[in-house]
Amino acid sequence: MKIAIPIWENQVSTVLDFSEKLLLVDVEGKSIKGEMSINWSLCNDTMKISLMQGEGVAVLLCGAISKPMKILVENSGISLISGLRGRKDLILQAYLDGRLNDENFLLPGSAMTGCHGRNRKCPNKRRKSRETRGLL
Numbered sequence: 629m630k631i632a633i634p635i636w637e638n639q640v641s642t643v644l645d646f647s648e649k650l651l652l653v654d655v656e657g658k659s660i661k662g663e664m665s666i667n668w669s670l671c672n673d674t675m676k677i678s679l680m681q682g683e684g685v686a687v688l689l690c691g692a693i694s695k696p697m698k699i700l701v702e703n704s705g706i707s708l709i710s711g712l713r714g715r716k717d718l719i720l721q722a723y724l725d726g727r728l729n730d731e732n733f734l735l736p737g738s739a740m741t742g743c744h745g746r747n748r749k750c751p752n753k754r755r756k757s758r759e760t761r762g763l764l
Contacts, residue, residue, distance in 0.1 A: 629655050632685040635716050644690040645697050658724045673697050677704045711735045
C-alpha cells in the first residue's frame with residue numbers, strides 16, 4: 629500500500645493545497661518498505677490528483693484541505709484523512725498503529741475532533757460542558 633503525506637521540512641504541511649513536496653511511503657502491514665519525496669509545487673489540483681493516482685496512492689494523510697481539493701481527492705478513490713499536524717514520521721507511525729485520533733496529531737478545530745462544520749453541533753464539546761455542570 630502507498631501512503632502520501634504533503635510535507636514541509638519534517639512536518640505535515642499545514643495546508644495540502646499549498647504544499648510543495650509530497651512524501652510517498654510504501655507500507656506492507658505495519659512496516660515501512662521505502663520512501664520517496666516529490667516536488668509538486670508547479671502542479672495544479674488536478675495534476676496533484678493524477679500524480680497520486682499514477683503512483684498508486686491508497687491513503688492521503690494531510691493537514692487542512694480546501695473543499696474543492698477535498699472533493700477531487702474523494703472522487704479519485706484515494707482515502708483521505710485530513711486535519712492532522714505534527715512530524716511526518718510520528719503521523720505515519722500513528723496511522724499504522726491506529727492512533728491518529730490522539731489530540732497531539734489534530735489541527736485545532738479540525739473535523740477529527742468531533743466538530744463537523746461551523747454551524748453544526750459538537751457532541752464531544754457539548755457532553756463535556758454538561759459533565760462539568762453536573763447534568764450527565
